[in-house]
Amino acid sequence: MAYSIAVIIILGLSADYLFRRLKLPGLIGMLAVGVLAGPYVAGLMSTEMMAVSADFRKIALIVILLRAGLELRRDQLRRVGRAAVAMSMVPAVFEIAGVMLAAPPLLGLSRIDAALLGAILAAVSPAVVVPLMIDFIDKGRGAKKGIPTLLLGASSLDDVFVIVLFTALLSLAAGNRTDLAAQLLDLPVSVVLGILAGLVTGYLLYRLFSRFDLRPPKRTLIVVGVAIGLTWLEEALAQTIPFASLLGVMAIGFVLLEKAEAIAHLISRKLKTVWVFAELLLFVLVGAQVNIHVAFDAGLAGAAVIIIGLLFRSVGTYLSLTGTVLTGEERLFCVVAYIPKATVQAAIGAVPLAVGIGSGEVILAVAVLSILITAPLGAVGITFLGERVLDRGGRSVYRFKDLRRRQGLPRVGERIRATDSGIVWKVIEEQELWLPAEGQDREPLPAIRLRLWAGNGGGGPGTGKTREATFHAGAPTFEQHWEILYDF
Numbered sequence: 001m002a003y004s005i006a007v008i009i010i011l012g013l014s015a016d017y018l019f020r021r022l023k024l025p026g027l028i029g030m031l032a033v034g035v036l037a038g039p040y041v042a043g044l045m046s047t048e049m050m051a052v053s054a055d056f057r058k059i060a061l062i063v064i065l066l067r068a069g070l071e072l073r074r075d076q077l078r079r080v081g082r083a084a085v086a087m088s089m090v091p092a093v094f095e096i097a098g099v100m101l102a103a104p105p106l107l108g109l110s111r112i113d114a115a116l117l118g119a120i121l122a123a124v125s126p127a128v129v130v131p132l133m134i135d136f137i138d139k140g141r142g143a144k145k146g147i148p149t150l151l152l153g154a155s156s157l158d159d160v161f162v163i164v165l166f167t168a169l170l171s172l173a174a175g176n177r178t179d180l181a182a183q184l185l186d187l188p189v190s191v192v193l194g195i196l197a198g199l200v201t202g203y204l205l206y207r208l209f210s211r212f213d214l215r216p217p218k219r220t221l222i223v224v225g226v227a228i229g230l231t232w233l234e235e236a237l238a239q240t241i242p243f244a245s246l247l248g249v250m251a252i253g254f255v256l257l258e259k260a261e262a263i264a265h266l267i268s269r270k271l272k273t274v275w276v277f278a279e280l281l282l283f284v285l286v287g288a289q290v291n292i293h294v295a296f297d298a299g300l301a302g303a304a305v306i307i308i309g310l311l312f313r314s315v316g317t318y319l320s321l322t323g324t325v326l327t328g329e330e331r332l333f334c335v336v337a338y339i340p341k342a343t344v345q346a347a348i349g350a351v352p353l354a355v356g357i358g359s360g361e362v363i364l365a366v367a368v369l370s371i372l373i374t375a376p377l378g379a380v381g382i383t384f385l386g387e388r389v390l391d392r393g394g395r396s397v398y399r400f401k402d403l404r405r406r407q408g409l410p411r412v413g414e415r416i417r418a419t420d421s422g423i424v425w426k427v428i429e430e431q432e433l434w435l436p437a438e439g440q441d442r443e444p445l446p447a448i449r450l451r452l453w454a455g456n457g458g459g460g461p462g463t464g465k466t467r468e469a470t471f472h473a474g475a476p477t478f479e480q481h482w483e484i485l486y487d488f
Contacts, residue, residue, distance in 0.1 A: 001046050001048040001049045001052075003046065004044070004045045004046045004048075004049035005049070007037055007044050007045070008033075008037075008280050008281060008284045008285075009277075009280060011033045011037060011284075012029075012030045012033050012280040012283070012284045013280065014029075015029030015030055015032060015033045016029050016030055016280075024379075024380060024383075025132070025379040025380060025382075025383050027128065027131070027279070027283045027375075027379055028375070028376045028379055028380070030279070030280060030283035030284050030287065031283050031284075031286060031287040031290075031342070031371075031375055031376070032287065033284050033287060034283065034284040034285060034286060034287020034288040034289075034290070035287040035288070035290050035292055035372075036287075037284070037287075037288065038050075038287060038288030038289070038290065039288065040290070040291045040292055040293060040294075041292060045288050049285075050288065053285045053288065053289065054347070056281045056282075056285055057127075057281065057282055057285050057286060057343065058228075058231060059224075059228060059278065059281075060127075060278035060279065060281045060282035061126065061127060061246070061282065061343065062224065062227045062228060062231065062246075062249055063224065063271055063274055063275055063278040064126075064127070064130050064131055064134070064275060064278070064279075064282075065126065065130065065156070065227075065246055065249045065250050065253075066223060066224065066227055066249055066250075066252065066253050066267075066271055067130075067134055067253070067268055067271050067272065067275065068130050068133070068134060068152045068156075068250055068253065069198075069249065069250035069251060069252055069253020069254045069256075069257070070253035070254075070256065070257050070264050070265075070267065070268040070271070071134060071137050071148075071149070071152070071253075071257075071268070072149060072152065072153070072250065072253065072254045072257065073149070073257065074254075074258060077146075077149065077153065077254075081153075083150055083154070083320060083321055083324050084150050084153040084154040084157065085154075085157065086320035086321075087150070087151075087154035087157075087158065087317060087320045087321070087334070087338070088153075088154050088157030088158045088160075088161055089157075089158075089161050090316045090317075090319060090320045091122075091124075091158070091313045091314075091316035091317040091320060091338055092122040092123070092158055092161055092162050092165070092313070092316075093122075093316065094312040094313055094315055094316030095118060095121060095122040095309045095310070095312050095313035095316065096115060096118030096119055096121075096122050096165070096309075097118070097312055098118070098308050098309040098310075098311065098312025098313070099114055099115075099117055099118030099121055099122075099305055099308070099309040099312075100114045100115050100118055101308070102114075102304065102305045102308040102309070103117055103118070103305050106301040106304055106305055107301055107302065107305060107359075107362055107366070108359075108362075109359050109362065109363075110359070112169065112172055112173045113173055113352075113357065113358075113359045113363065115169050115173075116166070116169045116170060116173045116352060116357070116363065117305075117362075117363045117366060117367075118309065119162055119165045119166040119169050120166060120344070120345060120348055120349055120352075120363065120367050121306065121309050121341065121345070121366070121367065121370050122158075122162045122165075122309075122313070123158065123159050123162040123163070123341065123344035123345065124155045124158050124159070124338050124339075124340060124341070125155075125340045125341050125342035125343050125344065125345075125375065125378075126155045126156055126159060126246075126343065127282055127283070127286065127342050127343040128340035128342050128375055128378060128379055129151060129152075129155045129337055129338075129340060129378075129382070130152060130155065130156075131275075131279065132337075132379065132382050132383065132386070133148040133149075133151050133152050133337075134148070134152075136148045136386055136390060137149075138401060138402070138405070139402070140401070140402070141386055141387075141390035141391070142330075142386070142390035142391060143391070144391050145325060145326060145330065145391070147326070147330060147333070147334065147390060148390075150334070151334065151337050151338075152250075153250075154338075155338075156246060156247055156250060157191065157247070158338075159246070159344055160190060160191055160194075160244045160246075160247065162344070163344070163348075164190065166348060170351065170352065170355065170357075173352065173357050189242055189243075190242040190243050190244045191244055191247060193241065193242070193243035193244075194234075194243040194244030194245055194246070194247040194248045194251075195244075195247050195248060195251050196248075197230060197233075197243055197245070197248040197251075198230070198247065198248030198249060198250065198251025198252045198254075198255070199251050199254075199255055201226060201230060201248065201251075201252050201255075202251060202252040202253070202254065202255025202256055202259075203255055203259070205222070205223060205226065205252065205255075205256065206255060206256055206259040206260055206263075208222075209256075209260060209263050210260065216266040216267065216269070216270050216411075216414070217270060219263065219266065219267055219270075220267050220270035220271060220274070223252065223256075223267055224271075224274075226252070227249045227252060230245045230248050230249060230252075231245040231246070231249070233245065253268075262411050262412040262413060262430075263413070265411050266411045266413070266414070269411075282343075286342050286343060286346050286371075289346040290346065290368050290371055290372065291364075291368055292368075292372070294361075294364055294365045294368050295365060295368040295369040295371075295372055297361075297365045298362070298365035298366045298368070298369040302362075302365060302366040302369050303369060303373065305366060306366065306369065306370050306373055306374070310339060310374070313338065313339075314335045314338075317331075317334055317335045317338045318331055318335055321334060329385075329389045330389055330390070332385065332389070333382075333385045333386060333389045333390065336378065336381035336382055336385055337378070337381075337382050339374050339377060339378035339381065340374050340375050340377075340378030340379060340382075341370045341371055341374045341375060341378075342371050342374075342375045345367045345368070345370055345371050346371060348367075349363070349364050349367030349368060350364050350367075352364070400432045400446050400448060403446050403447070403448060403471070403472065403473065404448060406473075406477075407448075407471050407475075407477055407478045408477065408478050408479055409448060409450070409471060409478050410427050410450070410478075410482075410484050411427065411430070412427050412428065412429065412430055413426070413427065414426070414427050414484055414485075415427075415484070415485040416452070416482045416483065416484050416485065417482065417483050417485055418481065418482060419481055419482060419483060420481065423454055424454070424485065425452035425453060425454050425467070426452065426453050426454075427450050427451070427452060428451055428452070428453045428466075429450070429451035430448060430449065430450050430451070431448070431449045431451075432446070432447075432448055433446075433447050433448075433449060434446060434447070435447045435472055445472050445473060445474070446472065446473075447470055447471065447472035447475075448470070448471050448472075449468055449469070449470045449471075450468065450469050450470075450471070451466060451467075451468050452466060452467050452468070452469060453465070453466050454466070454467075469482075
């Protein structure tokens, strides 16, 4: 398995670099590496790696959903809440309807099997959408109307809704008696319990971090471990208490951001470092799940069904945004952002075949083909349109995030050492401010002022020596005169 990890790192990073140089999303290159290096083409992945692939992909997905939760602000959620709920159901229903119309004449499926195929295809991929939305948030794109936040929330709810439908339709297609209404009633229960579990867990973590002064790496490991435990709990209680653990994972980040923003940002920054490796695992292993030979079996008829389903989905997405303040171009961006398929299709595409559905091979072939078509198409479309359509306010608060990232600044609670004197200081306060720029027509510059405490006098902050340091784009970088201290 060590060799497989080396393949993922070396080839994945190389493909990411190459595709970024070509002005294309790096995740497309990682998916391509997975397809080519996987067991269905070159066979560079060991059987041990493929056996634990699902667990690795889940952990990577947890990391990115935690980061998403740490970007969800209450005011933006309040603005986009209605639209997010509509987008979590309406586009999926429209796509399933489109597949039900197209699949029987084109693929020879029965209505119930066509509905089952539609449920598999209708799930948008959070693995593709969420990282790209977080990237836009980091850049301050779409901040005024909360468009990335809208898509973060809607894509996660969409998966919960679609998986509930898939479970009910699978029972019907297999000839098992099932109460469809009861299955659908599980949906709101699952969503509410998942969010509630995340809120409670997030609050307990907040209390823990407030009481004990743990260093950022320790906090991050605890949060990731608890989030993984939450997803395990969903599997353990699957037959008795339904709850959407991935929504709970996002809720953990939301609570930490609301209750302790400084701590939340520290954890988010550490998760961003972890994501470098988690991203490789996620996209390369998703690609490795794709049997390209099965995809070719779907042929042009399968591609036509996918395209027709996407057209219906696009209409549903556009209708979901009626009554919002979004412009036509911004709605078009949301339509494109709802195209990518990957994780869910790779996870459940083979389930109908495994349970003995007669058209299981056809369903699997179309599910695999949908990944090959929509993941690259959606990723390119999101990147291209996002840079041209999403707003970027002149005084956006996200300009401070960019400054903090470029300068490599510490957060409140971290210890830093002056490289010239060797004195250790603790950051006890930070302030974001706008400095007047030279010239009347120039925009003000974002700056971050840190208040530092040496603590030489003993006692708490305020009883010892303090000083201030201000950082902006024209100032020396933080690392030129300071270094951040960690326990490990």
